[in-house]
Amino acid sequence: MGPTLPAHWYRDPEIFEQERAGVWASEWIMFAPAAKLETPGQYVAEEVAGYPIFVTVEPDGDLRGFHNVCPHRAGVIVWPGDGVTGNLVCRYHGWAFGWDGSLKAARDFGDDPGLCPGERSLVSVHVKKWRNFVFVCLGDNPPEFESAIAPFADACAPFDMEAMSYRHRLVRVLKCNWKTYVDNYLEGYHVPLIHPSLSRALDMSTYRVEVPDESYCIHKSDTTEGSPAGGAWLFRYPNLALNVYPDGMNVERIIPIGHETTHVVYDYFAIESGDVDAMVELSNVVLDEDAAMCEAVQRNLNSGVYQAGRLSPRHEGSVEWFQRRLRSVVNVSS
Ligand code: FES
Ligand SMILES: [Fe+2]
Known part of the structure; x- marks a missing residue:
């Protein structure tokens, strides 16, 4: 596992311009x-x-x-x-x-x-x-849509999303680069430190993030009550996180508003008996915890003290996947 992206990628408006072309106007x-x-x-x-x-x-x-x-x-x-x-x-x-x-x-x-x-x-x-x-x-x-979506579609196939209706939206504004938040979403390494209640519900010794295909990754963990509540936590490059369960789903989009501000938009869907209020409450708790650290990380990336880090072979393979995809479309030598 190699080094992380350089810190300046998270604060440089010119990198953001390259991402607008190579990511946001291409995918x-x-x-x-x-x-x-x-x-x-x-x-x-x-x-x-x-x-x-x-x-x-x-x-x-x-x-x-x-x-x-x-x-x-x-x-x-x-x-x-x-x-x-x-x-x-x-x-x-x-x-x-x-x-x-x-x-x-x-x-x-x-x-x-x-x-x-x-x-x-x-x-x-x-x-x-x-x-x-x-x-x-x-x-x-x-890219041809059907083949571009096919691997992710296969992962979503077990879920009857058509039985779920659109129920609610939540938008949060974060003072960080969009990649700071995506990097964070892509690993479970931080869960025991940042998310105490989530950590208690999961068997963290089984937590892993797999990258079955270049287009998406999937978080996997046993819960303390068995399998992950029959759900799946999926992330499709570059910005779609889909947390889906048999009775509802929480669909998260990470959208840059310039190089230093990010919107996290949650759309909630549920079957008729699904408890959307509980889904909103849970995701708010987790987002508060993530947002505080992501904004602090961004301030540290901006400080000039840190140039680049190392990624964990055990926990951060999906971060390496995401960053490798970005390196392939951003044309700088570092
Ligand atoms: S009519 Fe559209 S800008 Fe003038
Ligand atoms: Fe988190």
């Missing part, structure tokens, strides 16, 4: 619960690593995704959040677009022979629905 990213994008006119607008995106449902029911950036003077087409819209009209000066993103009318613009409507369309993004989720890929040449 399939989970964007929204499918329950928010079911009927014509519904939309979800959110930023993905500094790319404002929206996905909407066309009148014929198909999903369409666009950069939320008007080709006139970069106004917004829909405000961030979710809801229903009857048309795609820029909120700034009122240019109107078809559901395919083509410019239909430039309101009260005046006579300009140089305005070619065909060159003034919204920039589209690729969209795919998979089970309870909608994914986007911002790149021009996305």
Whole structure:
């Protein structure tokens, strides 16, 4: 097992710019619960690593995704959040677009022979629905979705997610680089120190994180009452953590808001009798514990005292996997 990523990768805006291209504009990213994008006119607008995106449902029911950036003077087409819209009209000066993103009318613009409507369309993004989720890929040449999701899909196959409805969202803002939080999510080495109540429920001598495929990893541990409550804790590169049980799931996305701030977005799904309040309470406790350490680690990474560390062969193979994938798309020599 080699060294960790260098500390400056966690604080350097230029590294973040490379990640925006090599990770966030290249991979399939989970964007929204499918329950928010079911009927014509519904939309979800959110930023993905500094790319404002929206996905909407066309009148014929198909999903369409666009950069939320008007080709006139970069106004917004829909405000961030979710809801229903009857048309795609820029909120700034009122240019109107078809559901395919083509410019239909430039309101009260005046006579300009140089305005070619065909060159003034919204920039589209690729969209795919998979089970309870909608994914986007911002790149021009996305990986073929079905083969990209297949290994993760196989790991999720035992769970009847379609029996679970969307119930609740929780968003937390962390003062750390997104990788600081992902590194932390990927290992159980810290559990006995940081999460006392979780640690008591698990047989930590059996805790391990396996990387069955380049696209995802899985946490495994016996509980003090037997197997991990019939659930699975999965992480799909680059930012989707799915903690799924027979009666519900807690779906966690780690989304950078610049190089030094991270949103952790939890979406909770449950069967009708599932206790969502208990799921929210448990994840809040664990997140409080993780957030305090991740923010402290970030301050230490910023201090200049630490250059790089070593990863545990026993516990941090999945951190090595994640960091190896990042090294393959960020072009610096260190
Ligand atoms: S920026 Fe969209 S119409 Fe002006
Ligand atoms: Fe943790």
